[in-house]
Amino acid sequence: MSHDTLIPASQATTAAIPDPGLGEHVERFTDADPAAGNRVYRSILFKFALVPVLAIAFVVVYFAMDKTAWVEVLGTRFLLQHLLLGVTLGLAILLIGIGAVEWARYIMNDEEVAEERHTLATSPADREVLSKKFAAGVADSGVKRRPLLLSAALGGVGILAVPVVVSLADLGPWPTDATRKKTLEKTIWAPGVRLVNDINKLPIKPGDLEVGQLVNAEPATLFDLAGADQQVARAKAAIIVVKMDPDTIKIPDSRKDWQVGGVLSYSKICTHVGCPISLWEQTTHHLLCPCHQSTFDLGNSGVVVFGPAARSLPQLPIAVDSEGYLVARSDFTVPVGPSYFERDSTKDYQDGDK
Amino acid sequence: MAKPAGLADSAPVLETTRPDAEPTPGRLAEVGNWVDERTGLGKVAKGGLRKIFPDHWSFLLGEIALYSFIILLLTGIFLSLWFKPSMGEVEYAGSYQLLKGLPMSEAYASTLAISFDVRGGLLVRQVHHWAAMLFVASATIHMLRVFFTGAFRKPRELNWLLGVGMFSIALIEGFAGYSLPDDLLSGTGLRFVDGLVRSIPIVGTWLEFLVFGGEFPGTLIIPRLFIAHVLLVPGLILGLVGAHMALIVYHKHTQFPGPGRKETNVVGYPLFPVYMAKAGGFFFIVAGVTTLMGATMQINPVWNFGPYNPSQVTAGSQPDWYMGWVEGAVRIMAPIEWHLGSTTWSWNVFLPAVVLMGLLFTVLGAWPFVESWLTGDKAEHHLLDRPRNAPIRTSLGVAGMTCYALFWLAGGNDILATQFHVSLNDVTYFMRVAVFVGPVIAFFITRRVCLALQHADNERVLHGSESGVIVRAPGGGYSEAHEPLTEDELFTLTQHEQLAPLEATPATDGHGIPVAGAGVSKRRARLSGWFMGTTVVKVSADELHDHHDEPVPAEK
Numbered sequence A: 001m002s003h004d005t006l007i008p009a010s011q012a013t014t015a016a017i018p019d020p021g022l023g024e025h026v027e028r029f030t031d032a033d034p035a036a037g038n039r040v041y042r043s044i045l046f047k048f049a050l051v052p053v054l055a056i057a058f059v060v061v062y063f064a065m066d067k068t069a070w071v072e073v074l075g076t077r078f079l080l081q082h083l084l085l086g087v088t089l090g091l092a093i094l095l096i097g098i099g100a101v102e103w104a105r106y107i108m109n110d111e112e113v114a115e116e117r118h119t120l121a122t123s124p125a126d127r128e129v130l131s132k133k134f135a136a137g138v139a140d141s142g143v144k145r146r147p148l149l150l151s152a153a154l155g156g157v158g159i160l161a162v163p164v165v166v167s168l169a170d171l172g173p174w175p176t177d178a179t180r181k182k183t184l185e186k187t188i189w190a191p192g193v194r195l196v197n198d199i200n201k202l203p204i205k206p207g208d209l210e211v212g213q214l215v216n217a218e219p220a221t222l223f224d225l226a227g228a229d230q231q232v233a234r235a236k237a238a239i240i241v242v243k244m245d246p247d248t249i250k251i252p253d254s255r256k257d258w259q260v261g262g263v264l265s266y267s268k269i270c271t272h273v274g275c276p277i278s279l280w281e282q283t284t285h286h287l288l289c290p291c292h293q294s295t296f297d298l299g300n301s302g303v304v305v306f307g308p309a310a311r312s313l314p315q316l317p318i319a320v321d322s323e324g325y326l327v328a329r330s331d332f333t334v335p336v337g338p339s340y341f342e343r344d345s346t347k348d349y350q351d352g353d354k
Numbered sequence B: 001m002a003k004p005a006g007l008a009d010s011a012p013v014l015e016t017t018r019p020d021a022e023p024t025p026g027r028l029a030e031v032g033n034w035v036d037e038r039t040g041l042g043k044v045a046k047g048g049l050r051k052i053f054p055d056h057w058s059f060l061l062g063e064i065a066l067y068s069f070i071i072l073l074l075t076g077i078f079l080s081l082w083f084k085p086s087m088g089e090v091e092y093a094g095s096y097q098l099l100k101g102l103p104m105s106e107a108y109a110s111t112l113a114i115s116f117d118v119r120g121g122l123l124v125r126q127v128h129h130w131a132a133m134l135f136v137a138s139a140t141i142h143m144l145r146v147f148f149t150g151a152f153r154k155p156r157e158l159n160w161l162l163g164v165g166m167f168s169i170a171l172i173e174g175f176a177g178y179s180l181p182d183d184l185l186s187g188t189g190l191r192f193v194d195g196l197v198r199s200i201p202i203v204g205t206w207l208e209f210l211v212f213g214g215e216f217p218g219t220l221i222i223p224r225l226f227i228a229h230v231l232l233v234p235g236l237i238l239g240l241v242g243a244h245m246a247l248i249v250y251h252k253h254t255q256f257p258g259p260g261r262k263e264t265n266v267v268g269y270p271l272f273p274v275y276m277a278k279a280g281g282f283f284f285i286v287a288g289v290t291t292l293m294g295a296t297m298q299i300n301p302v303w304n305f306g307p308y309n310p311s312q313v314t315a316g317s318q319p320d321w322y323m324g325w326v327e328g329a330v331r332i333m334a335p336i337e338w339h340l341g342s343t344t345w346s347w348n349v350f351l352p353a354v355v356l357m358g359l360l361f362t363v364l365g366a367w368p369f370v371e372s373w374l375t376g377d378k379a380e381h382h383l384l385d386r387p388r389n390a391p392i393r394t395s396l397g398v399a400g401m402t403c404y405a406l407f408w409l410a411g412g413n414d415i416l417a418t419q420f421h422v423s424l425n426d427v428t429y430f431m432r433v434a435v436f437v438g439p440v441i442a443f444f445i446t447r448r449v450c451l452a453l454q455h456a457d458n459e460r461v462l463h464g465s466e467s468g469v470i471v472r473a474p475g476g477g478y479s480e481a482h483e484p485l486t487e488d489e490l491f492t493l494t495q496h497e498q499l500a501p502l503e504a505t506p507a508t509d510g511h512g513i514p515v516a517g518a519g520v521s522k523r524r525a526r527l528s529g530w531f532m533g534t535t536v537v538k539v540s541a542d543e544l545h546d547h548h549d550e551p552v553p554a555e556k
Helices: A034-064 A080-107 A122-139 A148-159 A161-168 A176-184 A220-224 A228-235 A253-258 B028-039 B041-048 B055-081 B106-116 B121-148 B157-179 B184-199 B204-212 B219-251 B271-296 B321-332 B349-374 B391-410 B413-419 B424-463 B487-494 B522-533 B541-546
Strands: A070-073 A074-077 A113-116 A195-197 A212-221 A239-243 A264-268 A278-281 A285-289 A293-295 A301-307 A319-320 A326-328 B089-091 B103-107 B267-268 B339-340 B343-345 B465-472 B476-483
Touching: A034 A080, A034 A228, A070 A080, A074 A080, A080 B121, A080 B271, A113 B522, A148 A161, A195 A220, A195 A326, A212 A220, A212 A228, A220 A228, A220 B041, A264 A319, A319 B157, B028 B041, B089 B106, B089 B343, B103 B106, B103 B465, B106 B121, B106 B541, B121 B157, B121 B219, B121 B321, B121 B391, B157 B321, B157 B349, B184 B204, B184 B349, B204 B219, B267 B271, B321 B349, B321 B391, B321 B424, B349 B391, B349 B522, B391 B413, B391 B424, B391 B522, B413 B424, B424 B487, B424 B541
Parallel strands: none
Antiparallel strands: A070 A074, A113 B267, A195 A212, A212 A239, A239 A264, A278 A285, A285 A293, A293 A301, A319 A326, B089 B103, B339 B343, B465 B476
């Protein structure tokens, strides 16, 4: 059904009837009945009068109350002092507002007033004056005779953007090839570094794990670092160690010696935007990232089976040391974490690789 | 030679003169005069004191945004007196027992101190966060009001652009704010932004290193976000708010159509005293309500999340509501990444995060100019449109809202899956299609509703309103009596402008020579016909006059 219609020019802007104009002012109840007006008057006064009472209550609560006391209201626990401070202050502020609005609505004159609008633009005559003044200014400046002055001045100011921008270059180190090799493309994993439990920092023996069990782990060397260094290292080195039945998973030939009897280790940092992946589904061997639901198949070298991530989870080659504890055989073979432009992603594992 | 001192023989007798006796001004007028003699503010006050503002509930939405911004400034100053924007590690020794002795950043420790050791600190923190939620929400709804009523049209295009600017940097301001406490949730958000910045082709890694001062998380990002959050962005917003308000005052507010309301006037109540009391009172109402919210409704309980640890995350991690649509887009995006040579093009992050945000703000900013291109309308507009009378604009707006809402819902696809016991994968697959199909469906439904409402208006103008009284005719038939409309309503329902769509001007003149530049192309005329012609022609004066189907008066 088409509504494409030509609208008659004559009616484009005219209403079906002439503008009846502003209606007559109708008195409010509070105007017509003095008693009603006085009731509203008293009600507003009462609201304003409560404000100092609440303000004093606020001060009393602030100084006199134990700040750790709590109270249960409707099944929810509140810090009592916090609650009372907020309620007294909030009500005091609210009452001022309600009182003022009531005053405006019921007491103040409510006759509508029409005010004329004025043309926004400058009048043609004034524009004429302006353009003359501008022309006089241009003439005074001498740029007509010496036109290069203006371009030179503007160019000079413009080029100042260069030092301003350049002075920001030290905001951070530059991710050159060499810097990236030491930062984004390297973690503190190294041959022989023990895998230790994230919580109790104890090294892990393959025999301690049951089939289906997943342990969050870190390199033992992480805890030699402190503060920001530890945070930066942790953001790349965090791993998960998982034991699966070797008969139910696919291990490509190239990664046969990256695992110890079905114990495999993967980066815990999602290849999408870098959340630590944490939701483990034992029966399917799927690991799900709680941030954006990218899902990786740990039984198939960490390939993506669902979600927005586009690259497999990097696997950490592991072995056991002479005391039987799990150790890394090397650093990760590809950079961990989210993609970046200079990342060479041709070496990541893809489903079906040998 | 000394001269004898001359004596003036005609020195006039000076009398001390006083100004003519004037009525002594009151104390207030005295103060006013004092100020005016030094500033000339009287000239401004003369024009502004009784400035008229129109009354409508929807005009309060922008006020809520303004007031919550003021509340944010006030509570923010309080918080900044205790907050330490440092990622330096300390051992927590505050009064929250469950975290005692844990290593954490000073930022997190000081947030805990504000929450548990500064009296009233938790209240102010929660008021600040609620006010932030309210600020973005009211600004969003205010923008929708302006869009659907056509208030962005000439002469207000620039004010619309200022609004879009504030809206976009408000998102940055909010993000910077909730990243500051350095708890597990805010750190997860920062990690997300790190991945987002990195994904930008060619310059991403460089930006990441410059923004974070090296590798994530480093030690600089919290101090940098702090200065952005408390100085840079609020300063920008404050400047834009000032310009926004100045233009509102200069343009005078728009008004809804009705009897006595013209393009050339503004009908309402004077600033002094009515709007001072109303708007001032409303500030206190907004402040009071946010304070009560801060008192009774918990928000961002950072002590439950623990300090940031890049190897931990909680299920159900989500940003504040206004970033939800970006989060949703990132979640449902297909895993598209190019691996060209030794480079990686991370479209799966760059498109839904960076490009989508840019797209929204570009479309919003461009709309007033697109619409005036479609209508060819160069006139000033101070009377608002009823949304039904601009069916295509309204339908496009609802389509946009639907798209936003679906992206936003997708940002909670895990919550949807667990709450409604459906498969997470199915929710995601559904949303991938719905964000494209949903807006189209919404467009056609809204278009239909607008046209139907326009038909209904015409019906009421011609036949009157349904009275609910059933009349039996002498012949036995039943019909419903209709009440005639009041003059006011007849005028209001038929006053809107219905301009004819643009018509294509010939591409060549009479001699077959192409006309350069000016003119309306066929494509523009077609689009204009679609945009302006999709409407129900309103009842004209002649039609109303000639209409024989007079309203049947109801029996009393």
